[in-house]
Amino acid sequence: MTALDDPAEQATSSAGAHDHALFPSDPAQSSGGAEAAGRRSWVRHLTRWGAIGLSLILVGTLGYLWFDSRVPSTYSVLEMGYADYGGGAVPLAGHQHAGGVSVATLTGPSSGTPAVTATLTAREESFSLASGERVDGFTLNHASPGPEIRAKVGDLVQVDLVNESVPDGVALHWHGVRVPNAEDGVAGVTQDAVPVGGRHTYRFVVHDAGTYWYHSHQVSHEQVKGGLFGALVVDAAPSDVVAQVHTYDGRRTVQGATGERPIPAPAGVPTRLRLINTDNGPLPVSVTGAPYRVLAVDGHDLHGPTDITDRRLVIAAGGRADLSVTPPAGGGAVRVDLGAGSSLVVGPAGASAPAAVNPEAVVDLLTYGTPAPVDLDTSHFDRDFALSIGRSPGFLDGRPGLWWTMNGHLYPDVPMFMVRTGDIVKMTISNDSGEVHPMHLHGHVALVLSRNGVATSGSPWWTDSLDVDDGETYVIAFKADNPGIWLDHCHNLPHATDGMIAHLAYEGYTTPYVIGGKADNAPE
Template identity: 60%
Template sequence: MTEPKQPPEPEQTDPERADPQPAEPKQPPEPKKRRWGWLVAVGVALAVLVPLGYLWATSLVPGEYNPAEMGYADYGGGPAAPGHDHDMAGMAGMSGTSVADLTGPKTGIPNVNVTLTARKQTFQLASGETIDGYTVNGTSPGPTIRARVGDLIQVTFVNESVKDGATLHWHGIDVPNAEDGVAGVTQDAVPVGGKHVYRFKAEQAGTYWYHSHQVSSDEVKGGLFGPIVIAPAVPGEVVAAIHTYDGKRTINGRTGAWQADVPAGTAARVRVINTDNAILRVGLLGTSYKVVAVDGRDVHGPTATTAAYALPAGGRVDLEAVVPAGGMRLIAGIPTLSLAIGPAGTNPPTANLSAETVDLLTYGTPAPIGFDPGQANRDFQYRIGRRPGFLDGVPGLWWTINGHKFPDVPMFMVAEGDVVRMTISNTSGQAHPMHLHGHHAVVLSRNGARATGSPWWTDTLEVGNKETYEIAFVADNPGLWMDHCHNLPHASQGLMTHLMYEGITTPYRVGGDSGNKPE
């Protein structure tokens, strides 16, 4: 009998000769890997570049634009005029009042009639240094214009050789809008070979200055400016315009120390003008003095002090003291730049100014201001900041107003007769001397502390970093008015906007064939 067959035993394998394990699934071919990586890279690039491209494109400032249509209307909680459309406000042919019609007196024989000629040239400072810059009637500073309250002033401005064009702005004088001298806003820049006539009444005594408001960060820096004083000349008066040319700080175009001869016992009034772009500590050594006027407005109840005065860029201060027998010395920021005021041959002390600073919030005594800020029709916020981004296609760290970069900034809208309050706050990391054209404002508070001294009237207010000021004024001078930082490079970098009265139009344009650059 045959035995049943057994199933064959499994074949034994030699581990050394065993077939390899099954291969892993094949990876996609290398070209597909590269293609996928390329797609990811493109996606990442687009995710970065598209937003950047959008930010770049939306930052571009039109080659020509109407300044009355800038940004967006801010009515400060007040009503818009019936039928008023900010976006169409400056259109030629629309009903309204043109800034060109808001002139000074067109008739009458002027009491003060001068011609000022601007030149681009190499010139010598009064102390002898050679400067390549700008002059007015061949000098810088230009000639001092002197007038009395009530005078009709006529200035014929001639541009002999300033290639970018030029204007004259009457800094601190609340002139009619057409006389304000802002290229592209109240007039066209005066081209080479052209002229422009300004006419206005001298309504308010004080210390002021004139300067170009066309490419001003270059033209003012280079010397296109001069003083204007509305008050009779009196014995002991000294005008001291402080300016830096090519790194050389000067008083009336002189470096170093020099002297103005004034007899002892004279009640001297020193009119100090800061034409630079930064705040300066100024004051008198050798005697105490009073701060008798700020930005062309008298201080009520000034008291004697030896503290220094912090003078903003564009600001003016009048210091008054009786000249002692040994003289006194005006210090302009540093002891090496000074003006001795006293009898010939005297040598007043030279030293650093006091570390104390006159505080206008408490200096002097209270007085009526003529209106009630508590009854304001408009209440504006002017928040100064800074953030990275593009401005006109250029990357950088740019100034902002209420979170917006130029030109998408608020247009502060008012009606004639409005009582206006404005809160100016600064978190930008730098200080800014804020200058409102056509108006003087009174300071109500700083960082929440109320003003308790003399009414502090100002047209150029230093707002330090992390500071907040409340100011108020009456809208009594119709027009389209710049409101900007008077550190002029800051204005050219976008820290400027406008106060606009409802119903105002302008025929002027910024850029384009006009070449207007109203920084």
Template identity: 55%
Template sequence: MTDDGAPPSPPPSPPVSSPLARRRRVVAAVVATLVVVAPVTWFWSTSLVPSTYSVLGMGYVDAGGGQVTGAHADRAEAGWGGPPARPGDVSVATLTGPADAEPDVAVTLEAAAERITLPDGTVVEGYTIGGTTPGPLIEATQGDLVEVTLRNASVPDGVTLHWHGVDVPNAEDGVAGVTQEAVPVGGEHVYRFVAQDAGTYWYHSHQVSHRQVRLGLLGPLVVHPRATAAGADEAIALLHTYAGTRTINGTAGQQRHVVAPGTAARIRVINTDNAALRVWVAGAGFALLAVDGRDLTGATPVRDVAVVIGAGGRADLEITAPADGSAAVVRLGGGADLVVGPAGSRGPSGAAARDPGTELDLLGYGTPAALGFDPQAADRTFELAIGRRFGFVAGRPGLHWTINGHLFPDLPMFVVAEGDVVRMTISNSSGQAHPMHLHGHHVVVLSRDGVAATGGPWWTDSLEVRDGEEFEVAFVADNPGVWMDHCHNLPHAQQGLVAHLAYTGVSEPFRVGGAGANRPE
């Protein structure tokens, strides 16, 4: 009752919605949903890859300002199967090493899945190659014809061998789905190539490489110069981490290379891990003789500096054992040391052996020398800008690596013609470092962050590009084929940080996926 005794008024009725108004609201909701869902669905669908495809069917062609001829001219209409071969094209499968000549070095390696005992006694599932991990050293002399027969005893995913840093003919490069079929259990594959360039290299599987390399399918390869100084002393220090334990040549703890006082030794350091390695020498100076299998001109002794070796990279250090009978200690990132000196000798420890902090800048190390070509007269110019953004890769949403703003598989196919002088700018704004590895070629560093190189020519096949850095490099396209150009932090490559370099007039018969289950990364 109200104050005047009248009954209270009923609450107002809600406005009656007309059928037209209700339809409008439904339509608006549907439209709003489509505005969100449709683009997401489109991005998701375009990120998917078929179960089998040609790498020539991936992404888009970047001709670097040059012409595109042969099969690549049909790329736009080709789809995932890749462009068909045109008359006159050469197949990757035919770009082999010498087929009939008697080899100078013949090696048979058997790959097997085995339980491996780690240095700390832990037993893990892993792989061996040639009965061990790391696999046996393969040695050749410059100009030798090398023949390696790979047999797969029990690696269920299949296996290949890639000759990291050796500029082999394309069909010998050992990349599943790009240059060959993965070798199945019970199968074998023969690699033949001429060891053209003396240097320090290594071999590893390029089938499911992010897993197979980590678990043991790798080994060292050294090509000696035709003329080696009599009595030259050297040692290999292949660094690999097994389940968190750093090892030198598969052995944990401090290792020793015995030399007499005052003797110079060439230490060939190979970084097979996924992260950069800092190497310094306590108790002696050193000269950096070579990087990635290429000698540096005018190498002079330095002291109290660290050399940074990117993933997959190599560095040859010349170290002279102290004349007083003590030892020099080569420190491989801490946790792995190589003592160089007489038996029983001791080197610096504690504070005296700490990382000096300062890095040797290869941009100005050594003395200038002729390159053999003019980088200023480039026929093609490319950009490889590494970034990271949200999107879909193979249907998976997340924060993914990009090249030139594109996500895998929509990545560039850099197209060149044989004989081209090529310049490439490689930049990184992704928040992490990326060791970029171009197969089949070495590039020379022209500048870093706009500062021109002033030292000896810095040739590399595994270039560590830190976040915020920009390198300009150049090379001559002198090795026809279809070549991977990828991050050698192998999980990054497996996540999609992979481009390719393809020559005009070269066709691709192999497929990723398919019956051979080729999975190069």
């Protein structure tokens, strides 16, 4: 038997071969393997520490962005964002308001007997719609919509707001009405929210005829949706019909009633319908059975309105439109369709109206009506502002998400548009956010000059609630003639809650009120 035939020798030979593979006898081969192993180890360590470093940088960046986005529990709107002077003169003190005139002093008349008075008691409660359905929400004087207030131009209006049981507090904003700043009803900016058991009195003179409304501006995205609102109309004829459109818990209503609402009206006689969109999105309106006219937008009459037969009107959230409809002289009624199964049927008692037809074409207020002179000199501007609406990922008050931006900034780092009394102001509003935004400027009325570079060619179009659709650019102008600190925000109220809020501030004015604080002010 040879050595290789010996099992013991085979085992020894195998072990020796294995040892030789693990520990080569050639010094050069041994050195090269060690170097290669060392390089591999170094690469592994470098990769590992690089990944750790990048992770730390990412975590640190995210942590900084989270920390930097946090909104203080209590702050003044004058401390937020950055001052934008629109190319106008910058005061020597810069963005300073200390020692200025308090908005609390900018009240309506303190003396004189009011021509119109109302006491509005706010409650959180379950209530019945006019059509019988039960809703859990908020009421004014046990009803929603709240009491309709009618006044004439020049009247002194006094409204006493009482909070009986709204736990977050309440304040009332007079939407579209040019009131003194202290009467604007914005919690944390022009007053403190009225707590349970509290009372607040509003006094102001109405200067403009038209259709307006009032609503809560404390936790407004919840309280308005829940029912804290009502109509205010100035110089309305007794026969005018006020139609507030509101959605309660998914139910579209007109004046608090679902379904079809009859409006008695004689054949051949025009009826003025004052439509108010109290919801958060655009309201499409179509009329069948007769032509209609758009008489006014946001409380301001249009010049030279003409008959419309094949187009629908879209009313912005917070906006108003007055329509003239005339039931046919030969009989029948006119249907004003307001969407989601809700409509008005205008005509003699018992008259039927045709089914709703919703045309694709839309009334273009840029060209509707005929031109007329305006009381605003737009040949020069003292301020020229840009408001660019977008959307961006980031942190808002410590919450990650896809948020609305203003001029590329996330709330609260948003613009404070600075003006002086008497300034003629131009503002270019562009929207590249993917959604429509109804922009509402408090305390002022603006004139639309152009859309997407095309100048207005119809009636002067004055507005306070302007839908700016995705991809659109509007140029508007107004006179800074109402001193104070005013909101300029999206009236899709959940959008405002998510940061679509800027302010128009007059130099030299300040506010003693704060967001948060003892009153827990939360205007949006």
